[in-house]
Amino acid sequence: MNPKGVCPEEEALHFIASEKDKDIFQKKFISEDKGYGVIATKNIEPGEFLLEYVGRHITGSEGEDLYKEYSAEDAAFLYFYNFQEQNFCIDGSKETRLGRFINDDHIKPNSKIKIVLDEQQKPHLCVFAITEILAGEEIVYDYETPNCQWRQDGTHTTNYGPETLAETDIAESTDNDLFDISDCNPLLSSSVMEEEEEFSEFEMVIVINKLSFFQTVEEEGSRSLVMSDEKVDDNSQSKEEETTEREVILRKTPSKTQQKSHGSNSQQHNVTVKTSSNTSHHRVYDKKNYCFYCGKPYAKITRHLKQKHSDQPDVARALAYRKGSKMHSLLLTKVANMGNYQHNCSVLSSGEGQIIPKRQATCEVAATNYLPCKFCFAMYVKTDLWRHLKRCKLRGTEASIVTRRVQTSSSMMLPMNTVISTGLKTVLQEMTYDNITLLVKADSLIISLGERMFLKNGEVGRHRADIRNKMRELARLVLVARDIDKDVVFLKDLICPRKFNTVLEAVKQMTGFNELSNRFAVPSTALKLRHSLVKVSYILQGEALRVQDDDLKSKAEQFVKLIELDWSTHVSSNALKTLYQKKWNLPQILPLSEDIKKLQDHLKSLEVVCDQPTAKSWSELAQVTLTQLILFNRRREGEVSRMELNTYLQRNQHDMHDEVLESLSKLCENLARVEVRGKRGRKVPVLFTTNIKQSVELLIKTREEVGISPTNPYIFARPFYGSQGNFRGCDSLKRFAESCGAKQPQNLTSTKLRKHIATVSQLLNLQTHELDQLATFMGHDIEVHREFYRLPEETLQVAKVSRLLFALQGGMSKFKGKSLEDITPNINSEEKSSDSDSDVQSEGTPIKKSQKVNEKALHHARQLGALKYRQSRQVNMHIMEQSLSLSQMGKSRRPWSDTERKVIHQHFKDFLKKLKIPGKVDCQKCLNNNQILKDNERDWKAIKYFMYNKIAAIKKS
Numbered sequence: 001m002n003p004k005g006v007c008p009e010e011e012a013l014h015f016i017a018s019e020k021d022k023d024i025f026q027k028k029f030i031s032e033d034k035g036y037g038v039i040a041t042k043n044i045e046p047g048e049f050l051l052e053y054v055g056r057h058i059t060g061s062e063g064e065d066l067y068k069e070y071s072a073e074d075a076a077f078l079y080f081y082n083f084q085e086q087n088f089c090i091d092g093s094k095e096t097r098l099g100r101f102i103n104d105d106h107i108k109p110n111s112k113i114k115i116v117l118d119e120q121q122k123p124h125l126c127v128f129a130i131t132e133i134l135a136g137e138e139i140v141y142d143y144e145t146p147n148c149q150w151r152q153d154g155t156h157t158t159n160y161g162p163e164t165l166a167e168t169d170i171a172e173s174t175d176n177d178l179f180d181i182s183d184c185n186p187l188l189s190s191s192v193m194e195e196e197e198e199f200s201e202f203e204m205v206i207v208i209n210k211l212s213f214f215q216t217v218e219e220e221g222s223r224s225l226v227m228s229d230e231k232v233d234d235n236s237q238s239k240e241e242e243t244t245e246r247e248v249i250l251r252k253t254p255s256k257t258q259q260k261s262h263g264s265n266s267q268q269h270n271v272t273v274k275t276s277s278n279t280s281h282h283r284v285y286d287k288k289n290y291c292f293y294c295g296k297p298y299a300k301i302t303r304h305l306k307q308k309h310s311d312q313p314d315v316a317r318a319l320a321y322r323k324g325s326k327m328h329s330l331l332l333t334k335v336a337n338m339g340n341y342q343h344n345c346s347v348l349s350s351g352e353g354q355i356i357p358k359r360q361a362t363c364e365v366a367a368t369n370y371l372p373c374k375f376c377f378a379m380y381v382k383t384d385l386w387r388h389l390k391r392c393k394l395r396g397t398e399a400s401i402v403t404r405r406v407q408t409s410s411s412m413m414l415p416m417n418t419v420i421s422t423g424l425k426t427v428l429q430e431m432t433y434d435n436i437t438l439l440v441k442a443d444s445l446i447i448s449l450g451e452r453m454f455l456k457n458g459e460v461g462r463h464r465a466d467i468r469n470k471m472r473e474l475a476r477l478v479l480v481a482r483d484i485d486k487d488v489v490f491l492k493d494l495i496c497p498r499k500f501n502t503v504l505e506a507v508k509q510m511t512g513f514n515e516l517s518n519r520f521a522v523p524s525t526a527l528k529l530r531h532s533l534v535k536v537s538y539i540l541q542g543e544a545l546r547v548q549d550d551d552l553k554s555k556a557e558q559f560v561k562l563i564e565l566d567w568s569t570h571v572s573s574n575a576l577k578t579l580y581q582k583k584w585n586l587p588q589i590l591p592l593s594e595d596i597k598k599l600q601d602h603l604k605s606l607e608v609v610c611d612q613p614t615a616k617s618w619s620e621l622a623q624v625t626l627t628q629l630i631l632f633n634r635r636r637e638g639e640v641s642r643m644e645l646n647t648y649l650q651r652n653q654h655d656m657h658d659e660v661l662e663s664l665s666k667l668c669e670n671l672a673r674v675e676v677r678g679k680r681g682r683k684v685p686v687l688f689t690t691n692i693k694q695s696v697e698l699l700i701k702t703r704e705e706v707g708i709s710p711t712n713p714y715i716f717a718r719p720f721y722g723s724q725g726n727f728r729g730c731d732s733l734k735r736f737a738e739s740c741g742a743k744q745p746q747n748l749t750s751t752k753l754r755k756h757i758a759t760v761s762q763l764l765n766l767q768t769h770e771l772d773q774l775a776t777f778m779g780h781d782i783e784v785h786r787e788f789y790r791l792p793e794e795t796l797q798v799a800k801v802s803r804l805l806f807a808l809q810g811g812m813s814k815f816k817g818k819s820l821e822d823i824t825p826n827i828n829s830e831e832k833s834s835d836s837d838s839d840v841q842s843e844g845t846p847i848k849k850s851q852k853v854n855e856k857a858l859h860h861a862r863q864l865g866a867l868k869y870r871q872s873r874q875v876n877m878h879i880m881e882q883s884l885s886l887s888q889m890g891k892s893r894r895p896w897s898d899t900e901r902k903v904i905h906q907h908f909k910d911f912l913k914k915l916k917i918p919g920k921v922d923c924q925k926c927l928n929n930n931q932i933l934k935d936n937e938r939d940w941k942a943i944k945y946f947m948y949n950k951i952a953a954i955k956k957s
């Protein structure tokens with residue numbers, strides 16, 4: 001009965017039934033370490049019912065399953081308890097009620113959990129006050145788990161309350177701040193140092209007094225049920241032994257750190273990691289920490305440091321703090337960690353020995369799974385490192401924000417066998433931390449290759465990716481080769497004629513060579529490896545020359561010789577064949593003009609200009625403008641994305657000479673031109689329309705306002721997290737292509753847009769110098785332009801070779817002595833049937849599509865008539881595209897045959913009459929000299945289409 005005359009259990013039952021929390025509590029953010037907690041808003045008497053730990057009631061095994069599935073955050077809310085010799089769990093992770101937010105305090109708990117049974121005899125976990133609680137004080141109970149993370153880290157803080165002094169986080173204290181928490185945390189003292197670390201999933205064991213009306217449950221029974229294969233700290237064990245009338249409630253810790261071993265691929269062949277020797281009932285104290293000063297292992301490292309090395313500055317500093325104070329134990333922990341770190345580094349560099357982690361796993365874990373904390377030097381499982389870094393009390397004030405690439409930056413603390421330049425180090429830092437990266441760093445030959453590549457182009461972002469890929473490729477080869485041949489440790493061991501077969505085998509395994517089909521799964525890697533291997537052989541030859549090592553030199557030379565002799569038979573020829581065959585039947589689909597139009601309109605509608613831009617609206621405008629630039633210029637996305645601010649600001653803005661301007665189009669006045677670095681270092685121009693120019697200028701003006709890092713050199717910089725990167729045009733293009741409602745958004749890529757312009761430009765029958773100009777603008781060599789941006793091959797085949805095939809069907813005798821161009825087979829009936837076929841089968845297949853195009857083009861040409869072409873100087877691109885295949889025929893400059901000439905002559909006259917072109921035109925002359933062609937190619941084409949149609953009709957009849 002509490003002072004208000006209400007029985008606490010009855011009050012608890014009332015709140016259980018009403019499914020509500022008492023309104024005298026409030027959820028409040030306590031600190032970075034603790035997260036949220038529960039605060040009383042009124043004074044509370046001892047014994048009073050406070051809150052219920054509400055959640056989904058499930059069985060213990062269901063809880064176990066959830067624990068495996070849940071993230072660490074959610075797993076913290078799984079409450080395991082034992083009731084009437086059965087295991088239960090309350091999953092509070094999805095709850096909004098307050099009970100689950102109550103934090104732990106084993107020093108000054110003000111509450112306690114008890115089980116209350118409702119009318120249906122269902123158990124409920126209820127929290128009752130055990131001391132007087134003042135308004136503003138945090139509700140805490142003792143989790144009674146010495147092993148929980150925050151106690152192990154020595155980061156335990158007193159509960160939040162009105163009389164509590166402001167929380168002092170050691171991370172914020174300087175070395176000179178004497179911070180003593182011993183008054184409120186007497187148990188902490190040397191527990192961090194002297195207690196053995198362990199790796200147990202069950203860290204919190206809450207032992208509560210049984211309520212009188214509950215059945216007594218034998219402790220051993222509950223232990224065997226819940227902790228079958230887990231270990232419990234000795235302290236808690238002894239406490240449990242003392243308490244006979246107790247029921248065990250277990251809460252699983254969120255620590256999910258167990259890692260599977262990487263197996264034989266681990267770089268460190270003979271490196272193991274110390275694992276826990278605990279059994280389910282006994283804790284085994286066999287972990288030894290290495291002394292930083294004498295390099296020897298000790299079971300009681302703190303005592304050793306105090307007794308033998310108190311004169312060392314770091315130890316002396318720790319001892320200057322009062323025994324039992326937080327700083328005292330933290331600084332000693334650091335020295336102990338440094339000893340282990342030193343030992344671990346020597347193990348990793350020698351490739352032999354046992355690594356001492358901060359927490360010992362129960363199963364074998366690969367050494368590559370551990371990384372040191374850069375603040376306290378302890379080795380943690382790499383996937384848990386970020387969590388530790390957040391809490392590490394030795395991280396200091398300047399490092400309060402945990403960096404994004406936690407693993408890669410910590411991996412730089414591991415020993416490297418080779419000297420690496422600062423430049424290449426920055427490249428390595430960007431690598432994912434795994435056993436491949438570990439090998440890269442340890443292999444001097446791979447590093448040498450990286451250094452050379454970095455010297456060439458390392459400052460350019462995307463080349464850094466190339467360097468990383470090349471190095472990793474070689475490291476993967478070595479790892480595969482290690483499995484084939486146990487003598488291979490580093491790449492150098494492979495550059496030897498005797499190991500050539502191993503290399504071939506490793507390449508085949510790595511690139512998925514199929515012995516039966518002689519095909520590679522990844523043919524490009526197989527081809528690239530040849531170049532890398534030759535390069536590293538040259539590096540070795542150079543090295544051999546410098547140190548006058550004839551043996552090494554001849555090995556490297558012979559290896560290159562073998563590559564020249566044998567590589568193509570075993571690798572290149574099949575890899576090339578695979579690559580070549582992969583391209584067969586790949587449709588070369590160009591973007592649809594209507595899709596391009598849709599995208600343009602969509603981008604236009606998104607050009608939002610706001611007076612006070614935020615980082616979000618700025619990045620939106622940046623992406624829209626970037627996409628517009630790519631689309632307008634048909635430029636490679638990377639060239640535009642990486643355009644630098646200075647390049648834009650320092651562009652040539654001198655007024656053009658008046659006479660030049662006059663002779664050129666008005667457009668020149670309005671278009672800004674910026675030259676950027678294109679493929680292979682070519683200078684390529686990017687044109688800015690007035691709109692784009694305005695957007696870019698606005699972006700530049702408001703860069704600072706939205707918080708773009710001043711050191712970010714790009715126009716289209718990313719505004720978040722002080723990024724030094726830029727938006728990628730391909731991402732923006734993809735995003736807007738998908739949202740613009742295009743029929744085929746997948747075809748709206750910068751490469752396909754470039755193909756599009758190159759292809760449709762052929763319809764214009766540009767003069768050679770004009771083609772050259774276009775190619776230069778696109779950043780192509782003219783030969784490349786002609787070779788790769790020609791009409792799709794299949795269109796040509798359909799247009800030309802199909803004539804022969806059709807002719808074959810109708811009998812060849814009448815075509816005797818004619819060229820392919822002369823053959824005009826009767827294809828109408830076939831076209832019809834194939835067209836209808838294509839409609840039924842699939843719309844997208846290129847050949848059928850081009851046949852359809854033929855039909856459509858003819859239709860258009862007929863409908864619009866040549867006059868329309870002539871009158872309208874603005875050529876409709878869409879019609880041009882559709883006339884694509886016919887244009888090939890229009891391109892033909894061969895003289896007409898005699899029969900054709902006669903028929904055409906007549907029709908030509910009629911046609912001209914129909915077009916109302918003055919009869920002065922001499923048709924014969926036109927036909928002979930291609931006069932119209934010279935004057936206006938488009939007219940000529942339209943006429944030819946018409947003629948072709950007529951001829952076909954005549955032949956048919």
Ligand SMILES: C[S@@+](CC[C@H](N)C(=O)[O-])C[C@H]1O[C@@H](n2cnc3c(N)ncnc32)[C@H](O)[C@@H]1O
Pocket residue numbers: 033034035036037076077100101102103104105150155156157254
């Ligand atoms: C049931 S939750 C309590 C609510 C939690 N503080 C939150 O913000 O969600 C248990 C978790 O709170 C944290 N916690 C509880 N007591 C703590 C303490 N004294 N010091 C640091 N963290 C504590 C631990 O992360 C633990 O896993």
